[in-house]
Amino acid sequence: MRYIRPLSMEDAVGQLAGSPGTAAILAGGSDLLVRMKGGFIEPDLIVDIKAIDGLGEIRETAEGFSIGAAVSCALMGESAALNREWPGVVEAAKLIGSKQVQGRCTIVGNLCNASPAADSVPALVAAGARALIVGPGGRRTVAVEAVPTGPGKTSLAKGEIIEAILLDRRAPRSGDAYLRFIPRTEMDIAVVSAGVNLTLDEQGVVKSARVA
Numbered sequence: 001m002r003y004i005r006p007l008s009m010e011d012a013v014g015q016l017a018g019s020p021g022t023a024a025i026l027a028g029g030s031d032l033l034v035r036m037k038g039g040f041i042e043p044d045l046i047v048d049i050k051a052i053d054g055l056g057e058i059r060e061t062a063e064g065f066s067i068g069a070a071v072s073c074a075l076m077g078e079s080a081a082l083n084r085e086w087p088g089v090v091e092a093a094k095l096i097g098s099k100q101v102q103g104r105c106t107i108v109g110n111l112c113n114a115s116p117a118a119d120s121v122p123a124l125v126a127a128g129a130r131a132l133i134v135g136p137g138g139r140r141t142v143a144v145e146a147v148p149t150g151p152g153k154t155s156l157a158k159g160e161i162i163e164a165i166l167l168d169r170r171a172p173r174s175g176d177a178y179l180r181f182i183p184r185t186e187m188d189i190a191v192v193s194a195g196v197n198l199t200l201d202e203q204g205v206v207k208s209a210r211v212a
Helices: 009-018 032-037 073-078 080-085 087-094 107-113 120-126
Strands: 002-004 023-026 045-048 058-060 064-068 130-135 138-143 148-150 161-168 174-181 192-200 206-211
Touching (some): 009 045, 009 130, 009 161, 058 080, 064 080, 073 087, 087 107, 087 174, 120 174, 120 192
Parallel strands (some): 002 045, 023 045
Antiparallel strands (some): 058 064, 130 138, 130 161
């Protein structure tokens, strides 16, 4: 097994694309390391992306937010601007794992793990979030719902990495929320979950709705 810590996306993509065996991306590692310890996977190459500039940042622009692939869910919970505009997305992210796990886990990892019980995915889909993907062919942007294709499977091609999750500015008179049902009160996997994003017109009538 080889471990590398590239300093640029170009290097990370090149290493992944050129790997003759199985490769895995490490950001938080809350899923990857558990699966490795359990003997479920043994990658030939681990690419640690935490040292790549910008991947650990939440960037706010006039268009919205860019959440880097290495941003922890705990950091999302500390972002006043993100909490103000997308509280449902933040709430979903804060439900992933324990307090200790929160400091490591990422919504990009939650998305790429492609679990049917992933907490952040319904909220991201409802919010109309997009994934910024970098690969050997350049950059492309897709709706987050286009990334998972089945349990444990994604649409990412060899050498591709999700660089960031993109969220638009919230429309006026709109709000989002996330709710899940779990058998126990804490620290359990969702049996069913739902994310919603509504926008009202000036009369208070629903103008648009996204439910996932």
